[in-house]
Amino acid sequence: MIAETAAEASLASAVTSQNPVLRVAPAAPADAAAHFAASLAFHTDVSDVAAALATAAGTGTDPGFVLVDTRSTEAWEQGHIPGAVHLPTAQIPQLADAFLDRAVPVVVHCWGPGCNGATRAAYALATRGYQVKEMLGGMEYWIREGFAYETAEGPEQRAADPLTAPVGTGDCGC
Known part of the structure; x- marks a missing residue:
């Protein structure tokens, strides 16, 4: 199970670096929540x-x-x-x-x-x-x-x- 998780992580990393949307990873959920709450203010x-x-x-x-x-x-x-x-x-x-x-x-x-x-x-x-x-x-x-x-x-x-x-x-x- 750990090998699959590492393989999945490796695949996700490869996809992220090639995907223009995900070149910069999304913010952590707490950071995103703070940002969007501020935006609504x-x-x-x-x-x-x-x-x-x-x-x-x-x-x-x-x-x-x-x-x-x-x-x-x-x-x-x-x-x-x-x-x-x-x-x-x-x-x-x-x-x-x-x-x-x-x-x-x-x-x-x-x-x-x-x-x-x-x-x-x-x-x-x-x-x-x-x-x-x-x-x-x-x-x-x-x-x-x-x-x-x-x-x-x-x-x-x-x-x-x-x-x-x-x-x-x-x-x-x-």
Whole structure:
């Protein structure tokens, strides 16, 4: 039995070194748990934000956070999430205290996963004493997952992109 275990270990080592996914071995479970717990403390996603906002609207309660759109005024006018506060990243040092309460968590977003504007905004807010999370996916995934948004012409909503969200259910099940 020990020889088989050694042989299996040798085979696993050979596979690991040739497998691009496993060239660097996965973290120990405890280390992975700590990393992912920390990630969840820093990030949320559009589905969770949409669900929290919908629940709050449906019950007439506060969602427990402020959603902040950190994009430019031109981007905001092109379309924004209903109920979001517009606070461009560059204006955080001057305006954050006028728009936000340090006792209320802030969720920031920008255009999408190819933009780090929300990360810069989260950093600027955190260094000023705000509790902050970044909404992964940003405005791009808000729209791609089929959630409503507002434009100068009024409310709009597109069908969910079947490659990013389940069609017709609104709940990805994750």
